[in-house]
Amino acid sequence: AQSVTQPDIHITVSEGASLELRCNYSYGATPYLFWYVQSPGQGLQLLLKYFSGDTLVQGIKGFEAEFKRSQSSFNLRKPSVHWSDAAEYFCAVVPGYSSASKIIFGSGTRLSIRP
Amino acid sequence: DAGVTQSPTHLIKTRGQHVTLRCSPISGHKSVSWYQQVLGQGPQFIFQYYEKEERGRGNFPDRFSARQFPNYSSELNVNALLLGDSALYLCASSATQGTFRSETQYFGPGTRLLVL
Numbered sequence: 001a002q003s004v005t006q007p008d009i010h011i012t013v014s015e016g017a018s019l020e021l022r023c024n025y026s027y028g029a030t031p032y033l034f035w036y037v038q039s040p041g042q043g044l045q046l047l048l049k050y051f052s053g054d055t056l057v058q059g060i061k062g063f064e065a066e067f068k069r070s071q072s073s074f075n076l077r078k079p080s081v082h083w084s085d086a087a088e089y090f091c092a093v094v095p096g097y098s099s100a101s102k103i104i105f106g107s108g109t110r111l112s113i114r115p
Numbered sequence: 116d117a118g119v120t121q122s123p124t125h126l127i128k129t130r131g132q133h134v135t136l137r138c139s140p141i142s143g144h145k146s147v148s149w150y151q152q153v154l155g156q157g158p159q160f161i162f163q164y165y166e167k168e169e170r171g172r173g174n175f176p177d178r179f180s181a182r183q184f185p186n187y188s189s190e191l192n193v194n195a196l197l198l199g200d201s202a203l204y205l206c207a208s209s210a211t212q213g214t215f216r217s218e219t220q221y222f223g224p225g226t227r228l229l230v231l
Contacts, residue, residue: 004157036222043119043205043222044158090157102171103150103207103220105157 006091006106014114015083021076021109023091031093033074034103035065038088047089050074061085086113117142119208119223127229128196136191136226140208146170147189148220149181150205158205164189193228201230 005024013019025031032051036044048059055067065076074091091106120139128134140147146165150158160173164183178194187208193200204227207220 041224043224044207045222046219049219092157102160102163102173103148103158104160107155107157 004091004093004104004106006089006109008109009107010110010112012112012114013081016080019076019078019081019085019111021089021091021111023074023076023106024072025074025091025093026072027093027095029095031095033065033067034092034094035059035063035074035076036090036092036105037061038090038108040087044090047076081111081113083113083115086111119206119221121204121206121223121226123226124224125227125229127231129231130196130198132196132230133192133194134196134228136193136204136206136228138189138191138206138208138223140187140189140206141210141221144208144210144221145187146209146218147183147187148207148209149189149191150207150222151175152203152205152225153199154202161191196230198230201228203227 003026007022034049035047037047038044047063048057048065050057050067057065063078065074067074088108088110090108092103122137148163149161152158161175162181163171167183181191183189203225205225206223209218209220
């Protein structure tokens with residue numbers, strides 16, 4: 001079955017430390033990949049997306065993600081987190097076979113920042 | 116520029132009632148999608164509409180329906196509400212240039228529905 005897995009439910013990092021949030025997907029073909037962030041009480045904001053080409057994608061707010069086909073992964077990274085990065089992060093895909101913008105989301109990783 | 120707007124922001128209903136949620140897309144966007152986000156989970160796709168026609172449907176019962184108007188705004192209707200329908204309902208719009216898969220979707224703040 002098609003799925004997006006975010007194995008870490010909750011992660012806490014110190015302010016200024018590096019961050020990596022994991023994401024794995026299960027599709028036969030290359031999907032369209034996204035990372036969204038959701039602050040408390042807010043809608044979803046797109047951080048970055050991967051469709052094709054360079055497997056290292058730069059996004060907003062200093063985030064980047066790397067697509068690794070061999071590992072079916074699309075992990076999100078940031079070299080130095082800020083307290084304002086505390087939020088829920090969702091990895092998402094649009095299957096390559098989809099005829100609609102049907103985004104399939106993972107269950108999310110909640111990021112807490114330790115002062 | 117105004118982003119995606121949704122109304123109302125919060126809503127309380129009782130089981131068996133009907134609810135209508137509204138969404139206005141970003142100006143110039145012709146596609147609207149609806150998602151349900153149950154507490155502690157990621158959003159789940161309900162519908163996508165483009166040019167007033169249903170483009171995609173998720174795995175939701177027929178109690179859920181939607182439509183899109185000539186001005187591209189949209190309504191999501193849910194009949195015979197169940198306790199399990201309590202969730203944040205998100206609307207997203209996209210410009211749509213014909214390749215739906217690659218469209219960036221912009222999300223509104225959502226409508227939080229509580230069913231008692």
